[in-house]
Amino acid sequence: MSSAMRRLVGSALKNASSSSFKTNVMPRRFYSSGGSPPPRKVVVLGAAGGIGQPLALLMKLNPLVSKLALYDIAGTPGVAADVGHINSRAEVAGYMGEEQLGTALENANVVIIPAGVPRKPGMTRDDLFNINAGIVKSLCSAIAKYCPEAIVNMISNPVNSTVPIAAEVFKKAGTYNEKKLFGVTTLDVVRAKTFYASKAGVPVEEVDVPVVGGHAGVTILPLFSQATPKPNSVLSEEDIKALTKRTQDGGTEVVEAKAGKGSATLSMAYAGAVFASSVLKGLNGEPNIVECSYVQSNVTELPFFASKVRLGEKGVEEVLGLGFLSEYEKQGLEGLKSELKSSIEKGIKSASEN
Numbered sequence: 001m002s003s004a005m006r007r008l009v010g011s012a013l014k015n016a017s018s019s020s021f022k023t024n025v026m027p028r029r030f031y032s033s034g035g036s037p038p039p040r041k042v043v044v045l046g047a048a049g050g051i052g053q054p055l056a057l058l059m060k061l062n063p064l065v066s067k068l069a070l071y072d073i074a075g076t077p078g079v080a081a082d083v084g085h086i087n088s089r090a091e092v093a094g095y096m097g098e099e100q101l102g103t104a105l106e107n108a109n110v111v112i113i114p115a116g117v118p119r120k121p122g123m124t125r126d127d128l129f130n131i132n133a134g135i136v137k138s139l140c141s142a143i144a145k146y147c148p149e150a151i152v153n154m155i156s157n158p159v160n161s162t163v164p165i166a167a168e169v170f171k172k173a174g175t176y177n178e179k180k181l182f183g184v185t186t187l188d189v190v191r192a193k194t195f196y197a198s199k200a201g202v203p204v205e206e207v208d209v210p211v212v213g214g215h216a217g218v219t220i221l222p223l224f225s226q227a228t229p230k231p232n233s234v235l236s237e238e239d240i241k242a243l244t245k246r247t248q249d250g251g252t253e254v255v256e257a258k259a260g261k262g263s264a265t266l267s268m269a270y271a272g273a274v275f276a277s278s279v280l281k282g283l284n285g286e287p288n289i290v291e292c293s294y295v296q297s298n299v300t301e302l303p304f305f306a307s308k309v310r311l312g313e314k315g316v317e318e319v320l321g322l323g324f325l326s327e328y329e330k331q332g333l334e335g336l337k338s339e340l341k342s343s344i345e346k347g348i349k350s351a352s353e354n
């Protein structure tokens with residue numbers, strides 16, 4: 001890849017993060033170690049999958065990554081050899097099968113988990129629970145053993161339950177740190193920005209829209225009343241309802257369009273790379289890095305909730321509040337709580353059963 005192409009992708013990632021898109025990447029003088037960002041190892045679990053492969057590509061292009069470990073139950077040597085030929089900073093290694101999982105995870109700073117089965121048309125994310133809960137449990141047990149200090153970005157669905165499952169596994173292992181566990185909801189933000197920009201007639205690269213709640217159906221609550229820049233002419237209530245519905249159904253729109261061949265992979269890889277990049281910036285001490293994420297939270301009475309989060313050197317620096325909500329959004333918030341609560345409880349119960 002030419003350096004021009006790398007610059008293009010790098011600047012797309014830089015410009016795209018949800019709330020921090022206006023924050024420039026730190027100049028090299030920011031880093032005390034002679035101008036280079038510190039070494040950071042990123043691990044992708046499920047790296048040979050539909051999300052894993054393009055995510056591996058995007059992480060290989062990220063100059064904040066010095067080591068990239070690609071793990072899957074099969075197929076990772078090929079992905080690692082392929083991605084590893086790109087002339088960017090990260091050293092790439094592929095790991096395959098359970099016996100190599102420990103080595104893949106050792107010394108990790110950030111572990112990204114897109115391992116598990118995707119939806120087919122007619123399924124809900126919760127229909128993936130049984131199989132993906134088992135996968136997430138075993139991977140999180142290995143994280144607790146081999147890299148208990150790492151930050152974990154959970155992509156595997158149903159995120160509303162897999163994050164509480166991960167928390168329980170870490171609690172049992174005595175390694176739980178609520179500042180280091182994130183459910184990746186960035187794709188909801190990416191979609192909300194895209195749909196809003198098109199309806200409001202504003203430049204998409206300037207748009208900021210928080211999305212709160214969770215990551216399934218009505219639990220996805222975009223706060224268009226807080227969207228910036230403001231539209232040229234005020235959006236009607238019907239417009240806001242349609243934008244909200246499209247954001248909530250964004251995953252299903254892709255599942256149906258793929259007609260049995262899986263769910264969002266490319267946009268998810270992009271969203272996962274944007275979020276991981278922000279986590280790395282936070283770890284490196286860059287100020288004012290804010291992303292929406294599903295984390296342990298006191299914002300509502302629910303123990304896990306997605307909202308804006310300030311990222312820092314220890315992971316979550318501050319879980320930010322909801323800010324102003326329109327009447328419609330207040331109703332949406334009340335309406336999502338029972339489903340989110342039961343998804344959280346289902347995750348906790350399942351983790352405590354084994």
Ligand SMILES: NC(=O)C1=CN([C@@H]2O[C@H](COP(=O)(O)OP(=O)(O)OC[C@H]3O[C@@H](n4cnc5c(N)ncnc54)[C@H](O)[C@@H]3O)[C@@H](O)[C@H]2O)C=CC1
Nearest residue numbers: 046048049050051072073114115116117118155156157268
């Ligand atoms: N959080 C979000 O916004 C989104 C989440 N997803 C979820 O991401 C997950 C992955 O989706 P795709 O990549 O499309 O699926 P995929 O089937 O293409 O890839 C999944 C990969 O996980 C691997 N895998 C299975 N068990 C594993 C284990 N024990 N250890 C390591 N790897 C394992 C498989 O071998 C496969 O390569 C699904 O659960 C999907 O619902 C998808 C889109 C958006």
Ligand SMILES: O=C([O-])CC(=O)C(=O)O
Nearest residue numbers: 119187250251252263264
């Ligand atoms: O809809 C799905 O199953 C995958 C997903 O989470 C998304 O695309 O938001």
